[in-house]
Amino acid sequence: MTSNISDTSNISNTSGTLCAADITDAGFQRLLDRLSARASSDYYNPYTTFDWPPSLPADEFWFSPELLSVHGTQYAENLAPAQLRALSRWESVNFYSLNVHGIRELLIEVMRRVHTPGFETPSEFFHHFMGEENEHMWFFATFCLKYGGRIYPSKKLGPAAPAQDPRRENFLVFARILLFEQIVDHYNVHLAADDRLHPTIRQLNRIHHQDESRHIAFGARLVQLLWERLLAAGLDAEDRAAVSHYLADYLSASMASFYNPAAYRDTGISDGFALRGRLLNHPARRAAHERVLRKSTDFLTRIGIPLAL
Amino acid sequence: MHDTLKPIVDWLRERNPEFDEIPPDLDLIENRLVDSLGFMEFILLLEDVVGRELPVTELSVDQFRTLDTIEENFFGGERSW
Numbered sequence: 001m002t003s004n005i006s007d008t009s010n011i012s013n014t015s016g017t018l019c020a021a022d023i024t025d026a027g028f029q030r031l032l033d034r035l036s037a038r039a040s041s042d043y044y045n046p047y048t049t050f051d052w053p054p055s056l057p058a059d060e061f062w063f064s065p066e067l068l069s070v071h072g073t074q075y076a077e078n079l080a081p082a083q084l085r086a087l088s089r090w091e092s093v094n095f096y097s098l099n100v101h102g103i104r105e106l107l108i109e110v111m112r113r114v115h116t117p118g119f120e121t122p123s124e125f126f127h128h129f130m131g132e133e134n135e136h137m138w139f140f141a142t143f144c145l146k147y148g149g150r151i152y153p154s155k156k157l158g159p160a161a162p163a164q165d166p167r168r169e170n171f172l173v174f175a176r177i178l179l180f181e182q183i184v185d186h187y188n189v190h191l192a193a194d195d196r197l198h199p200t201i202r203q204l205n206r207i208h209h210q211d212e213s214r215h216i217a218f219g220a221r222l223v224q225l226l227w228e229r230l231l232a233a234g235l236d237a238e239d240r241a242a243v244s245h246y247l248a249d250y251l252s253a254s255m256a257s258f259y260n261p262a263a264y265r266d267t268g269i270s271d272g273f274a275l276r277g278r279l280l281n282h283p284a285r286r287a288a289h290e291r292v293l294r295k296s297t298d299f300l301t302r303i304g305i306p307l308a309l
Numbered sequence: 310m311h312d313t314l315k316p317i318v319d320w321l322r323e324r325n326p327e328f329d330e331i332p333p334d335l336d337l338i339e340n341r342l343v344d345s346l347g348f349m350e351f352i353l354l355l356e357d358v359v360g361r362e363l364p365v366t367e368l369s370v371d372q373f374r375t376l377d378t379i380e381e382n383f384f385g386g387e388r389s390w
Contacts, residue, residue, distance in 0.1 A: 153362070153364070153365060153366065154365065154366065155348075155349040155352040155353060155365050156348065156349055156365070157348065157352070157365045157366065157368060157370065246346075249346045249347075250346060252346075253346045253347075253349060253350075256349070256350065257349065261353060261356070261357065262362065273353060273354070273356070273357035274357075276353070
């Protein structure tokens, strides 16, 4: 495998060693104050905000055709129009399912850190963050269950990894959260602006994007500070390369999760696993991934972590 | 060599070319033939080979730890490679 860094999302750290964040910073504090004030003033009740029609039209796209996993390939051309629309329904359910599972994972990690030593500075904003993420998880799950009848299960049971340096663990946790949010935001922006989609779908993505813009601003600054602290603690060239490889692998795995054999199967496409493999190696899809990931790779390059994807 | 586990062995070899052979009792996790980020890929492959969705959240990593345990848990224990 390509990296010596482990995903620690499945591990319970009982050693109390998450405290090495040391992220006091005047500029960060001002950003947090601004974001917390905006989170309060923009607060809405998600449980009364959305129109949830009993059903969504089955003969319309639920996901922009340009965002589908087959877009730009001969496999899209081989699908009948009705089948392409069916794929858009199941890939929208897959997208929101990925959000449900991603949010659960990030909530666990933030919950483990709020009001612990080293995280005094962002803890106030963590409350807004966790509250909003809980609500996002609710509306994404509601969409999946109401219109898809299921949440696609997570396949992320991972091998437990040994605890590592807490500075590195903190950095990787918040880097994963930020990268996940940036990927989702790319889709939210596109879906919110697509007037071919049902108003409920656009509303869901528009509101999520509004909240996530605060989370991404917060995450970008936090990740940069954690990276600077990690460098200051002493990180040799080999460690830096391992971080870079790990994040590149994380981005690749994240994009691969959009190619769900179960969604292909629900669409009526046979041998979805083989199709997934062909699509993941298709030049048009690789180019599409680069576009989705551009903000993330630019950000990482800017803070000194160039990736080889 | 029977083909039942062959796609899994091939997948592991492709990603870990330093392993010429993969002994059936080799710990795939401990030896990092499968890591956390590669695990989803591994599960999807296994689902394709066994022909059904696996209830991943109800499973333990130990069930995937070696080729022997994979065979025992997902192929009914009949050695076929």
